[in-house]
Every structure is written in structure tokens, then in C-alpha cells.
Amino acid sequence: MHLDTPQRGLALANELVAEGCSTFTFDEVEKRLGKSKTATANLLKRMEKAGLIDRVRRGHYVVRQLGVLGTPAAAEDVALSVGAALHSVSHRIAYRSALYEHDLVVHPTRSIQVAAERRIRTKTLSGRPLQVVIEPLEKLEVGHVSWRTSYISDRHRAVLDAAQRPRLVGGVEVLAAAFAAAAHELDVEILMDHARRLGWAAALRRLGSLADALALKPLQGALQPLRPITADLDLEPGTDEPTVWRDSRWRVRWPRSVDELLAVTGQ
Numbered sequence: 001m002h003l004d005t006p007q008r009g010l011a012l013a014n015e016l017v018a019e020g021c022s023t024f025t026f027d028e029v030e031k032r033l034g035k036s037k038t039a040t041a042n043l044l045k046r047m048e049k050a051g052l053i054d055r056v057r058r059g060h061y062v063v064r065q066l067g068v069l070g071t072p073a074a075a076e077d078v079a080l081s082v083g084a085a086l087h088s089v090s091h092r093i094a095y096r097s098a099l100y101e102h103d104l105v106v107h108p109t110r111s112i113q114v115a116a117e118r119r120i121r122t123k124t125l126s127g128r129p130l131q132v133v134i135e136p137l138e139k140l141e142v143g144h145v146s147w148r149t150s151y152i153s154d155r156h157r158a159v160l161d162a163a164q165r166p167r168l169v170g171g172v173e174v175l176a177a178a179f180a181a182a183a184h185e186l187d188v189e190i191l192m193d194h195a196r197r198l199g200w201a202a203a204l205r206r207l208g209s210l211a212d213a214l215a216l217k218p219l220q221g222a223l224q225p226l227r228p229i230t231a232d233l234d235l236e237p238g239t240d241e242p243t244v245w246r247d248s249r250w251r252v253r254w255p256r257s258v259d260e261l262l263a264v265t266g267q
Contacts (some may be wrong), residue, residue: 009047016063023084023149026059057085057122078112081125083149090137091116091151092144095161096169098153104178109170115140115153115161133168142197155182156191163203163210172236172256173264176210180265183216188223201226205233209252214262225250 012033016024030040044061047053053061062077062084078101082093092098095113099105111131114120117140120132143157153161159179162169169175195204204226211219232251241255254261 009043009050009052012043013047013052013063021063022080023060023062023087025061054081054126056081056125060084060087077148079148079150079152082112082114085122085125085130086114086116086120086150089116089118089120090140092140093147093150093152094133094158095153095165096174098158099162099169099174099178101147101152102155102158102182104155104158104181105169105174113168139198143194156186156194158182159186159207160191160194160198160200160203163206164198164200166206166236167238172254172261175206175236176214176261177264177266179207179210180214180216183211183219186219188219191219192223192226196226202233202237205229205250205252206235209235209247209250209254210261212249213247213254213258214265 012029016022026040026044029044030037033040033043035043044053044055048055048061051064053063055061062080078093078097082091092115093101093113094115096105096109097111097113100108111129112125113131113133115133115135117135117137119134120130122130124130143154143160144151145154152158159175159182162175162178166172166175169178191207192204195201204223207219208223208225210216211223212221229251232246232253235252235254235256239255243253243255244257244260245254246252247254
């Protein structure tokens with residue numbers, strides 16, 4: 001393929017689409033073209049400027065989808081961008097990003113939140129901040145499922161993530177709203193098995209308290225603690241807000257009243 005006309009970039013994009021390649025690297029294109037690094041870089045810059053591709057991190061690109069030219073890939077398809085950037089790293093889209101991808105919250109966070117087994121040098125994907133939560137591999141893979149070109153928390157893991165670190169998803173209001181939206185699709189045994197494998201007794205207690213107090217069917221009264229409860233627990237750890245209500249069964253201290261959280265869930 002010659003690189004001497006503006007049509008070469010379109011031809012390359014067409015080839016990639018025809019082959020089902022939604023993501024690619026600089027090295028792969030350089031090898032495909034058989035050209036120098038400079039020539040390859042110039043072509044990719046022209047393609048990016050023309051809106052045919054999007055650079056999600058150094059050396060990693062995605063092919064733009066028809067109909068969204070000029071829109072950064074991460075704004076339209078988080079899985080596509082994360083898959084392109086982190087294909088060689090064990091990861092999953094997690095926390096609020098996972099809640100949004102599962103339609104459990106209305107508004108996404110500006111940051112793309114990803115759990116990974118190690119730190120990632122990249123700070124942004126397609127212009128959006130990348131927030132990485134480090135997890136050991138044995139916990140990273142609990143409840144992670146394939147999501148197009150990437151991996152994501154399944155709904156059970158997504159709500160457990162939110163319950164484990166409520167402030168990371170936006171606080172107890174977001175946790176309650178997401179959990180209420182997901183409740184009818186959740187299986188008690190799967191949720192408890194995920195919590196058991198993760199060792200997240202505290203997260204399960206928070207979900208149990210919410211399920212019972214907010215009457216979330218079919219989970220109300222069905223969840224059980226992983227171990228005997230011997231001390232109180234905050235619904236949102238790390239906050240200085242006073243306790244408004246205390247759940248006597250789960251011994252969870254709420255910074256909001258039951259009615260206030262019922263209001264955000266639309267119950």
C-alpha cells in the first residue's frame with residue numbers, strides 16, 4: 001500500500017473494518033504497510049485528523065464507528081477504548097463505569113474506572129481520565145465477563161464493588177439507586193458466592209441492609225452475613241456525616257434516612 005494520497009488512510013480503515021479489527025497498534029500497522037516508522041506515524045496522524053481512527057493511548061488505536069466520526073471513542077464506546085489500551089493487561093471495567101455500562105446509573109463519571117492487576121502508565125483514554133484500582137488476579141477475575149473487546153464486572157460484581165467502596169462510585173445515593181435498579185436481575189446465591197470468594201463481608205452487609213430496609217425484591221430477607229456480626233459498620237465508610245439511622249439486624253449506620261434513599265431509588 002502506497003502512502004502518497006489521502007485515500008490511503010481510508011483504504012487502510014476499510015481493510016481493518018473488513019477484517020473485523022476494531023482495535024490495532026502502531027506496530028501492527030507498520031508491519032502491515034512495510035513502511036518506516038515516520039511514514040506510518042504520518043499516515044496515522046492524517047487518519048486521526050480525518051476522524052477515521054482514535055488514539056486511545058500511545059501506540060494504541062481504535063477504528064471510529066460509522067456515524068460518530070469526530071467523537072472520541074471513549075465517549076461512545078468505553079469497552080472499545082479500554083480493550084484497545086489494555087489488551088495485554090488483566091483488567092475489567094469496574095465501579096461507576098461498570099454501573100453505567102449496565103444501565104444502573106444515569107450519569108457516568110468523567111473518569112473511566114478500571115480494575116487491573118498492576119499500575120498502568122496511561123493517565124487518559126481518548127481524553128478522559130483513567131482511574132485504575134489495583135486488585136490481585138484472584139479477586140480481579142471474580143464476576144468479570146467479556147464485554148466486546150474488553151472485560152467488565154457482571155451486575156453482581158458491579159453492585160458489590162459499589163458496596164465495598166461507595167465513595168468511589170459517588171456515595172450512598174448512587175449505591176442505593178444502582179442496587180435498586182439491579183435487584184430484580186440479581187441471584188442471591190451468585191451475589192453471596194461472589195462476596196464469599198472476595199472475602200467482602202462488609203460489602204454484603206451493606207447490600208443486605210439496603211435490600212431489607214428498602215424492600216428490594218427478591219433480595220429482601222434473603223441475604224445472609226458471611227460471618228457473625230460483632231460490631232457496627234458505616235454504610236459509607238470514610239465520611240464524617242452523622243448517623244441518621246441504624247439497621248439493627250445488619251448493624252449498619254446510615255448517613256441518610258430510609259425515606260431519603262427510597263426517594264433516590266424511585267421506590
